[in-house]
Amino acid sequence: MKKYITMAVLIALCAYSTAEARVKVMGRGAKMNFSAxxxxxIHKPAFDLMQVKCIKCHTMERTVIAVQTGRAPITGQPFNKQAVKAYGIKMLRKPNSDMNKKEIRDVVVLLNYFLDENAK
Ligand code: HEC
Structure with missing residues (x-):
């Protein structure tokens, strides 16, 4: 009997830790966002920046889903650190993105942090 209780506790702990590991998110649909x-x-300034700059053309939902699933929702490309960097450069080049190099770099660092959190 004791064995089963130990097993049950272990399973519960595992389930809990994976639930905890995913990057924290609030809201649904167009209101979906990372939990502030x-x-x-240290990442707050970049987070605030992202809330302003990255919702000009689409909602945060797109970015949250990309981090959560590891896949970019529009093109279906893997969304890993390499992709984040490439995407940052792509954004920078968009004529109306209104972001400079430093801003892009800060958001890339932040997204890398979210990817790490999600993978834990
Ligand atoms: C100038 C408009 C614009 C801005 C600003 C913008 N995006 Fe996008 N985003 C797009 C468009 C258009 C797409 C559709 C696919 C593409 O062109 O890459 C997209 C797609 C995406 C995708 C899905 C990519 C894919 O391949 O499926 C993610 C993730 C994303 N954006 C995140 C961001 C982040 C993070 C920022 C802020 C740094 C941002 N976007 C700012 C226009 C924008």
Missing amino acids: DSVPE
Whole structure:
């Protein structure tokens, strides 16, 4: 009997830790966003920047889903660190993106952080 209780506790712990591991998200659909509370102080400026710059052409839902699933929702390409960097450069080149190199770099670092959180 004891064995089963230990097993049950272990399974519960595993389930809990994977649920905890995913990047924290709030809202659904067009309101979907990363949870601001889960963002460490050091990444807050980039997070605020992203809330302004990355919703000009589409909602945050697109970015959240890309991080959560590891796949870019429109093109179906893998969404990993390499892709994040390439996407940042692509955004920078869009004529109306209104972002400079430093802003793009900060958002890329932030998205890499979210990818790490999601993979834990
Ligand atoms: C100038 C308009 C514009 C801005 C600003 C913009 N995007 Fe996009 N985004 C697009 C378009 C258009 C697409 C559709 C696919 C493409 O062109 O890459 C897209 C697609 C995406 C995708 C899915 C990519 C895919 O291949 O499926 C992600 C993720 C994304 N954007 C994140 C961001 C982030 C993060 C930012 C802020 C750094 C941002 N976007 C800012 C226009 C924009």
